Amino acid sequence: MAKKDYEMLAAEIIELVGGRENINSVIHCVTRLRFYLKDHSRADTGKIKELDGVMGAVEASGQYQVVVGPAVDDIYKELTAQLPSTDDTDQKEEAEFISSDSRTIYGSVKNNFNKFIGLITASVMPVINILAAAGIIKGLLSVFTSFELITETGNAYLIINAMTDAVFYFLPVLVGFNAAKKLNGNPLLTAVIGGVIIHPSILEAAEAEANIFSLATFEFPFVTYTYSIFPMILAAWMIKKLEDWLKTWVSSYIQSIFIPIVVIGVVSSITIILTGPVLVGLSSGLANSLETMLNVNAPLFGAIINGFYQILVVFGLHWGIIPVYVNDFATLGYSYLSAMVSMTIVGQGGAALAVAVKSKKKNIKEIGYAGAFSAFCGITEPAIYGINLRFRRPFICASIASAAGGFLAGLFGINMWSIIGSIIGLPSFIDPQNGITANFWYAVFVTFFTLFSAFILTYIWGYNDKMTMDKKREKPKNPAKAD
Structure with a gap:
């Protein structure tokens, strides 16, 4: 997308989340715009998903999250440029903002937890x-x-x-x-x-x-x-x-x-x-405590966390776990958990790559290769939203392969010294003190084992050109809110 396209996309997103007056604040992560809205029901999720440049939208952790991929920073800049600047009154209003369900004890706890996350x-x-x-x-x-x-x-x-x-x-x-x-x-x-x-x-x-x-x-x-x-x-x-x-x-x-x-x-x-x-x-x-838990049964722990981790990504909940990795690196200097989760990234990339290789449809090939490349660079959303989830089976295949990769990562006790995973992150498995050790070669083996497992499962069972890509549907209109 050109800059003017980002400007137009930002304007469309603002309108479809309920307009400027419905936005308390907005931040972004690696691939998502994360809105704090006054009223989530005013956001038209169906139309947002249909926008060119948007991969998906989901509500989680008190946020309305719009997945836009690696261009998120450029889109965020265009978006914030179109929002009114916040003065002291607006800042106080946002800092003290409490959702409508916080009147109950459960709602209050949920609201404060979401704000903390x-x-x-x-x-x-x-x-x-x-x-x-x-x-x-x-x-x-x-x-x-x-x-x-x-x-x-x-x-x-x-x-x-x-x-x-x-x-x-x-x-x-x-x-x-x-x-x-x-x-x-x-x-x-x-x-x-x-x-x-x-x-x-x-x-x-x-x-x-x-x-x-x-x-x-x-x-x-x-x-x-x-x-x-x-x-x-x-x-x-x-x-x-x-x-x-x-x-x-x-x-x-x-x-x-x-x-x-x-x-x-x-x-x-x-x-x-x-x-x-x-x-x-x-x-x-x-x-x-996490290290002790991993020592109890690391292979089983790795299989479970990896089998379900990308589901957390779908709902945007994985950012609640990432501070745990950072804390590991901060206190221990390494993270076994991050090493396990790294395998889920290549799993999604392997599934998207299989679809791209097997398909004879030009548009599917383009989306599949782009998603796979992004995953191998550490970002899974383009593969998940562009291919795997929309055909469903590739996502299942990737999750199965990721669970196997997590099992092996736990079995070999693979460790990691930096937060970046996937193929681009293989240097993260090099011990800063001792250089290239068996840990690195185990990581290389399990990474490509997971990739090829996801690829083969998807190629054999997960995809064929007779399958229909899941169509995005508009959110049903509420008659009570009709114009």
Whole structure:
């Protein structure tokens, strides 16, 4: 699509989700526009799905999600350019927005949970691709050093290593900045708090296992915050609340100086002394619990999670799991779960590739090859929505092959050191410390086993040209809302 086509598509999407007045806010992930709407019933899902450039639409996690594929960033920019700029009133309205079902206890819990997941998604999502790229570079750097193309004492290693470590080292700053934007808070002030907790002197004290102070038998230790995400999300929330409260009574003449002093002092202290150590401890507990669960029966766990994972993708719920991967990388430096899920991506790509190879229809071939290529680059939605779901059987074949791949990943204990999966992410299976090991070759074997299994199942049973692609249907009109 050309830029003018994105502009037109954005305008059509805005109209079909209920117009500008129905949109509280909108964010995006790798392939989806994620709307927070005042009234979901005003969105015409049938017509949205029929738009050229839209692959699907679904409601999940309190969001109305429109799947547009890899062009999401360009479409998002055009879309936000057409929406009215938010002033302080609009920001307050969005920050305090509560869905209509929150009048009940269940509705309130559901609403707050959806808002929490939305906050995590908005905080982590913008840095996912950067984390993935850095991880791949780190894997390649390990290969270069293994083959002595680069020495660890040379300047080339120093510079490239800085490229790979920067995003992980400054992750609290980036996550805090994104969280503050989502909360309509102060991104720069939040980023400063992130800088405080990763200051070299704090890190040195943490590495020396020093305590901030002791209270009776309780010790309050310094903690390493690089790679962490949850402490900064909570810090962003505290900054938002504290700054808003201070503005209600501090004279406007001294706000610009007084408020930053108080916020930096209070939030930094609370984060370093209390919430940071607690959340880092809980994060480590979550990662270790997952690792323990995998150790109980990793093959079975891998088969189950992989067999159903892409169903979560269909409903947009997989973004609730991705922070678990990031937490693994932050606390452990690796993730067995991410390694398993990587196989589901090539499974969907293998199924779409089989349809493209077997079909004699030009349009099916084009969609199938495009979907397969996208999946092999780590994005499954074009394969899922363009081919696999619309013929149904290819999706089933891909899920079966993915379950087998998850079983083998668990059986071999395959590990991963970066969040990017699929074929493009194979360098993520290279151990940064030990270079190419058996883990990498196991990953290569299971990746292509999953791909070929999905391909063969789909080619033999999952598709033929006599099958009819599922037609998109318009949402039935509600007579009560007729014009």
